[in-house]
Amino acid sequence: MNTPDTSAILCCDGLSVGYNGQAILEGLDLLFQKAQFISLLGPNGAGKTTLLRTITRHLPPLSGRVELLGRPLDSYRQSELARIMAVVLTDRITPPLFSAFEFVALGRYPHTDFLGRLSAKDRDVVARALASVHAEELSAREFMTLSDGERQKILIARALAQEPQILVLDEPTSHLDLKHRVEVMSILRGLCASHKLTVIASLHDVDIAAKVSDQVVLVKDGRLVARGVPEEMLSSQAVADLYDFTDASFNSQLGSLELHGSRRGGRVFVVGGMGSGAALYRLLAKCGYAVSSGVLYANDIDTYVAESLDICRIVQSPAAAVTSASLERAFTELQLCDCVVDAGCDLSGIYKENQHILKEATGLGKPLFSFAEQKRYGGQYLQRIAELPAAIAAVMERG
Secondary structure, three states: OOOOOOOEEEEEEEEEEEEOOEEEEEEEEEEEEOOOEEEEEOOOOOOHHHHHHHHOOOOOOOEEEEEEOOEEHHHOOHHHHHOOEEEEOOOOOOOOOOEHHHHHHHHHOOOOOOOOOOOHHHHHHHHHHHHHOOOHHHOOOEHHHOOHHHHHHHHHHHHHHOOOOEEEEEOOOOOOOHHHHHHHHHHHHHHHHHOOOEEEEEOOOHHHHHHHOOEEEEEEOOEEEEEEOHHHHOOHHHHHHHHOOOOEEEEOOOOEEEEOOOOOOOEEEEEOOOOOOHHHHHHHHHOOOEEEEEEEEOOOHHHHHHHHOOOEEEEEOOOOOOOHHHHHHHHHHHHOOOEEEEOOOOOOOOOHHHHHHHHHHHHOOOOEEEOHHHHHHOOOHHHHHHHHHHHHHHHHHHO
């Protein structure tokens, strides 16, 4: 192994993992730092779970070495390992008639005697573990009566009751509803700071991983693709390559995944800006329209959404007012469109030159749908947005 990194709590050196002698991931060199959230990302079958089962000693490595706190992983006694590393896997657990408190108390096994008797300190640790996952009110409930989200919090609390330095989780939110997905990820992120805990988790949600991770590890096709901070590793192209999709884009600025539309329903030009166009872009793309938009400044949120949706956009630097060259490009695109939507951006300020696009549309006889008044004075703005696709379709049918 290279010169040891004293801030690393777990190290993999030339690690190959798999089953029955068949490697799924090979030649992994990884360092996991203390008190960080590390996400494993990759398509199904890439080896994320196999890697986690290997670094938690549920599977032996095919080759290479894993070191924990500078010692070979296989040199630890099981009880010794359990005081350093806790694991929450995807296996469904059906315990007997345990209350949530009793179930969490099982996590004290590395610290109790042969009979598992709890001291006052043990009970205090269990209570604090429940509090750490906001589950005090579940303490007396029978484990099997809990919802999936509640059970997951109790499973994490049981792991915390071990008082570990590392918490390893396999797809901790895959079966949860949105509320519990957000809550569980918020809890895990907070544990890195409050408990100085290293969290290593395999995740499917790239957008969530981008928001909670200190480091991401990308794996695919039997190898490590990349490892680093999510702001650098999770570019739109990197995510598309990782998951082999062409009909969606991940936007690192927004931390969101956008689905591309079919573009079979005609062409619509949206005069957006200052966030006024984002919802309309999504709506029209979802309904199958080919959307164009401009002129937009490069740092406008509408630009980021338009880029993620892969719609045609006329973009320029915010260092200057909208230029005549940008307007000419917009006019050219406008001629190809069947109708125009004024998203309601304030055209008296930095985007005032975009008024010329609306005038050009009127001169070309393009049907114009305007949200300007609704944006400024209220009215039935949301209702009109919902009705827009049908209104556009009706205009196009009339030719």
